[in-house]
Amino acid sequence: MKYLEVTFTTHPCNETVNDVVSALAGDIGFESFVECEGGIQAYIQQALFNKEVLDEMISEFPIPNAKVEYTVKEAEDKNWNEEWEKNFFQPIVIGDRCCIHSTFHKDTPKTEYEILINPQMAFGTGHHETTSSIISELLDADLKDKSVLDMGCGTSILAILASMRGANPVTAIDIDDWCVNNSKDNIILNQINNITVELGDASLLKGRKPFDVIIANINRNILLADMPQYAACMHAGSELYMSGFYVQDIPVIREKAENLGMKFIHYREKNNWAAVKFIML
Numbered sequence: 684m685k686y687l688e689v690t691f692t693t694h695p696c697n698e699t700v701n702d703v704v705s706a707l708a709g710d711i712g713f714e715s716f717v718e719c720e721g722g723i724q725a726y727i728q729q730a731l732f733n734k735e736v737l738d739e740m741i742s743e744f745p746i747p748n749a750k751v752e753y754t755v756k757e758a759e760d761k762n763w764n765e766e767w768e769k770n771f772f773q774p775i776v777i778g779d780r781c782c783i784h785s786t787f788h789k790d791t792p793k794t795e796y797e798i799l800i801n802p803q804m805a806f807g808t809g810h811h812e813t814t815s816s817i818i819s820e821l822l823d824a825d826l827k828d829k830s831v832l833d834m835g836c837g838t839s840i841l842a843i844l845a846s847m848r849g850a851n852p853v854t855a856i857d858i859d860d861w862c863v864n865n866s867k868d869n870i871i872l873n874q875i876n877n878i879t880v881e882l883g884d885a886s887l888l889k890g891r892k893p894f895d896v897i898i899a900n901i902n903r904n905i906l907l908a909d910m911p912q913y914a915a916c917m918h919a920g921s922e923l924y925m926s927g928f929y930v931q932d933i934p935v936i937r938e939k940a941e942n943l944g945m946k947f948i949h950y951r952e953k954n955n956w957a958a959v960k961f962i963m964l
């Protein structure tokens with residue numbers, strides 16, 4: 684999948700302005716943010732990029748006297764992650780119970796769950812706040828013999844942990860073929876045999892049997908658009924865990940879920956990223 688790299692130059696270039704740029708850009712489909720000199724670099728799937736919406740975000744920027752400019756270029760679609768993985772992907776331990784690391788990491792901490800991930804181009808090493816918050820939810824959840832759907836599976840890190848925690852069967856879906864291929868590799872690497880990986884989006888859910896648990900770490904707008912299709916695949920008592928949005932987006936996500944017949948249970952927060960849990964009534 685092709686990504687665009689958008690460099691936002693901010694004036695003044697400070698944490699407040701840069702945080703607001705990231706939050707607003709996250710709302711319109713941008714996926715990852717890296718601080719750079721003079722501002723922020725952000726990545727978005729080419730298919731989701733809409734110049735008019737971005738221009739509107741900038742012209743209605745809510746901080747008085749702040750100015751934001753941007754440039755766009757195509758992100759290289761090979762070997763980003765290979766470099767990043769070698770140089771920056773360090774083993775991570777979540778909740779003292781789950782260690783995520785790559786095959787080239789040696790002497791990693793011994794924990795109850797050990798997940799091997801070779802992420803290549805796919806999102807999901809456990810380092811992002813949204814992934815680690817959902818991992819913490821899954822570590823608390825009773826998944827034994829539950830059917831689980833992981834929407835927007837990325838590396839399938841969440842599907843793999845669900846399976847390790849007793850979920851069966853597990854379905855992992857992603858719209859990106861890199862993620863589907865990477866998921867298949869990671870599933871074999873972890874010797875898991877009950878995860879089915881599919882390429883596509885929420886339209887694949889039409890007519891499926893309900894899942895006991897649905898996980899979706901994507902972004903605010905896709906979740907809002909796809910929640911009716913998730914709800915159609917839930918029964919009374921099914922749990923829905925979602926992340927990929929900010930704490931300030933919780934009310935709109937909650938209203939949508941409640942209109943679809945779900946009860947809000949709680950949320951977690953990490954660096955302003957939110958993870959929420961709902962149960963279908």
Ligand SMILES: C[S@@+](CC[C@H](N)C(=O)[O-])C[C@H]1O[C@@H](n2cnc3c(N)ncnc32)[C@H](O)[C@@H]1O
Nearest residue numbers: 806807814835836837857858859862884900901
């Ligand atoms: C934030 S990443 C999460 C990856 C992984 N689940 C995790 O928690 O680390 C979001 C993933 O959703 C996928 N995605 C984006 N839009 C989607 C859609 N409409 N349906 C399914 N997957 C989607 C992206 O390709 C990406 O892999």
